[in-house]
Structure formats: C-alpha cells, structure tokens
Amino acid sequence: MGDILSQKKIRAQNAEKILKELLRSGELARIDLANKCNVSPATVTQVVTPLIERNIIQESEQVASTGGRKPVLLQLVSDYGCIIVIEVLFSSVAGHVFDLHGNEVFSSVISDHSLKNDRLYKGIIGFVENVKNNHEKLGCSGNILRLGLLVHEDVSDTDLLLLYSTDVISESVPMEYSLSGKFGTQVTLDRIAHYSLNQYLKKTLTLASPDYIYIHIGESITATIVLDGKAVSVKGQTVLDVTQLSFENRNRVTRDNSGSLSGDYPPALTKIISSLLVLFPVNTVFLGGVPVENDKGIIHKVSAEFSSRVAVKQWDERLANVSKPFAHTLLEKSIKHIVRQAFY
Numbered sequence: 047m048g049d050i051l052s053q054k055k056i057r058a059q060n061a062e063k064i065l066k067e068l069l070r071s072g073e074l075a076r077i078d079l080a081n082k083c084n085v086s087p088a089t090v091t092q093v094v095t096p097l098i099e100r101n102i103i104q105e106s107e108q109v110a111s112t113g114g115r116k117p118v119l120l121q122l123v124s125d126y127g128c129i130i131v132i133e134v135l136f137s138s139v140a141g142h143v144f145d146l147h148g149n150e151v152f153s154s155v156i157s158d159h160s161l162k163n164d165r166l167y168k169g170i171i172g173f174v175e176n177v178k179n180n181h182e183k184l185g186c187s188g189n190i191l192r193l194g195l196l197v198h199e200d201v202s203d204t205d206l207l208l209l210y211s212t213d214v215i216s217e218s219v220p221m222e223y224s225l226s227g228k229f230g231t232q233v234t235l236d237r238i239a240h241y242s243l244n245q246y247l248k249k250t251l252t253l254a255s256p257d258y259i260y261i262h263i264g265e266s267i268t269a270t271i272v273l274d275g276k277a278v279s280v281k282g283q284t285v286l287d288v289t290q291l292s293f294e295n296r297n298r299v300t301r302d303n304s305g306s307l308s309g310d311y312p313p314a315l316t317k318i319i320s321s322l323l324v325l326f327p328v329n330t331v332f333l334g335g336v337p338v339e340n341d342k343g344i345i346h347k348v349s350a351e352f353s354s355r356v357a358v359k360q361w362d363e364r365l366a367n368v369s370k371p372f373a374h375t376l377l378e379k380s381i382k383h384i385v386r387q388a389f390y
Contacts, residue, residue: 054389060085061093061385065102065122069377072147073106073121094120100388102126122146127189127384129376130177131369132170133238136160136200136265141173143186144373151186152177162205167221170195174229191380193225195235196372199334200264203283206235232383234376237285239334240270240277241375242368243361257328260361261288261318263311263335269318271326278326291318311337312347319348323356332361 063083068074071082076094080087097103106119124145131142139161143152154176156169174193181188197206207218222233239260247256260270266289270277277284291314319331338344338360349358 057093058385058389060089061097061389062381064090064093065097065381065384066378068103068120068122069146069148069381073119075117075119077117079120097388102384102388124149125187127191127380128177128181128187129192129194129373129380130174130190131194131196131373131376132156132173133369134161134166134195134197134201134206136198139166139169141170141177142369142373143177143184144370144377145186146377148370148374148377150370150373152184162201163221164208166205167208167224170221170225171228174225190229190231191383192376193229193231193233194372194376195222195225195233196238196241196369197235198238199260199262199268199270199285200266201285202287203285232379234379236372237270237277238368239332239361240272241372243332244272244275245371256330257326258330258332259319259322259326259328260332260334261315263333263337267291267314267318269322271322271328273326273328288318288322291321311341311344312351315344315348316351319352319356319358328356330357330359332359334361 060083063085064079067079067082074082076087076090079094080090083090094103098105101123103120104123106121124147126146128146128151129144131144133140133142137160138158139156141154141156142150145151154173156173161169174190177184177186178188178190195206206221208221208224209216209218211217220235222235226233239262243258243260244256247258256275257273260272262268262270266287269286269288270284271280271286272278280286315333333345333348339362342360345358345360352358
C-alpha cells in the first residue's frame, strides 16, 4: 500500500511539473518537455497519457521538422477549465473569464456603480452562476478552477464582509470564505496595487520578498504595509485608513462639502509616512492616486523630506488589463487542483 501511495505522489509531482511547463511555454514536444522538467521521456509518456485521456492535455497538429518524423506538440486543452476574476472598483464591478491558455474569453459589467457587502456578494454569485449555466453559449468552460477577487484600494475591508445572524449570535465573515463555500472552489483575494507592485518588484529587484508601504489617495488616504511580500493585517484590516493623520497636520488636507479630499498633500503625506515608519521601518514607500498622477511635485517634495533614508516613488495605477496577469497567477495556483481531478 505504501509503495502505491508513494508512486501516486511521485506521478502527481511530475504531472505538476509538466502542466506548469506547458502553462509557461504554450506547447512543447515530448522530448523538450522531458528536458525542461528534468524527467525521462518515458516518465513524460506515463504522465501525459492519462492527462490526454481526461482531455486536460491535447496533441496539436504535426509541424515541419528539419528531417525524419514530424514532432507532435503537446499543449493544455484551453476549455478544460476556466479562471474567473472579479474586479471590484470603487465605482464599478466587472467579471472576466479566462481559459487555460490565459486568454480572456468572456467579460461583463456586473454593476456600473459601487457595490458593497451583500449586494456585492449577490452580484458576484449572479455572474458566476451565469458562467456555470450558460458556458457553452458564452464560449467558455463551466469547470471553474479558481475564483479571484481583485479589489481596488478605495474599497475598504469592511465592504467585503458579510453579516450572518442567528437568534444567539451575529458574526461577520470575509466574502471570499462565503464564495468558496458556495461554489466549492478556492477563492483568492488581492488588492490591485498590492498585486501589481509585487509583480513589478519581482521583475525589477533581486529581493524575493520586498518590504514597502503603499499609500493611496482616493476617497480616503489609505496605507498598505507589505512585509515579506504579504500585506500586514492590523485589527483585521490590510488597507488602513490613515486620513485622520493628515487632518492632524494643521488641517493641510480637508474634506469639502461633497466629501472629497483636497488640500496641501506633501506635508500631510510626510506626516503619515513618518508615523508609519515608526512601527514599520521599510526602505521604500510608493504613492498613488489621482493627485499624485496629476502633480509630479508631490513626489519631489515628499521625497526631499526623507533624503536618502527612504525612497519615495510614484506608482502609476493606470495599468493595462491587470486582470490578465492576475488570472495567470491563479492558473499557476490551480495546477494542484487539476492534478487532483486527474489522478485522485
């Protein structure tokens, strides 16, 4: 029995290697797959055969070679499963569906205005159930491998909670937990700036786990502290409203009659950063939001206050289709689930 379990474990590990490599490379011949995964060609055949039978991998058309037999290329079956990404912005909510090749195959606006708590939950459920029930008409798979929530920094953590009440007790539950239970799939939540910043830093820095603070100016001034690549939770909140700290700075930043922020941002941001650095002494602070994008002088003035102690940089949030790279990250995380579906 032990030997059988050990063989299954080794086969599953090899299957993960092969599926991850096909996800990265797109399509490969068996011999190339063996070389990249550091396994024998016989192992590739042993692993790939049941994956082909279960319609997870397919053989593509033969292509021309320099001589001899034409190689057969292997690739993931695009419609074996799908990844759903829900983008939750302050002013709208949209859903996106991606196939196993990372292509967006369907998208729809869930709401053209802000949704919170129970209304947001119902909107997401409606989108996901539409995909499950009408996937053939929509041109996508109904096998949802993973659900991702990509949330803007202007949306507070409390907007993502659901209240469950009984005669005895009431309790707030994170929305991703409820969605996971509802659809029986894993749900990953991340913040737009946090996700995109981490991806940027992985590509440009040698640090495996960068530490930084991201401050966003929007409906409020919020701060996200990232240590070892993960957002720090303070009293259950990963996006901290630090607007009040700016009010304490001789009212340099105020709210007008409509509730919008305005004022002299550099001294207010300097005050906020100084306060946060006392508890979280990082070396890099990113600033984002419309005021920072419109006034390049903000970065210069705030940076001058900290000299060489802390690098203060602008983070431009106007990213093209951040949902697509997020979906690719979720695809990589779904490989274990695909292997379980195939071998267990």
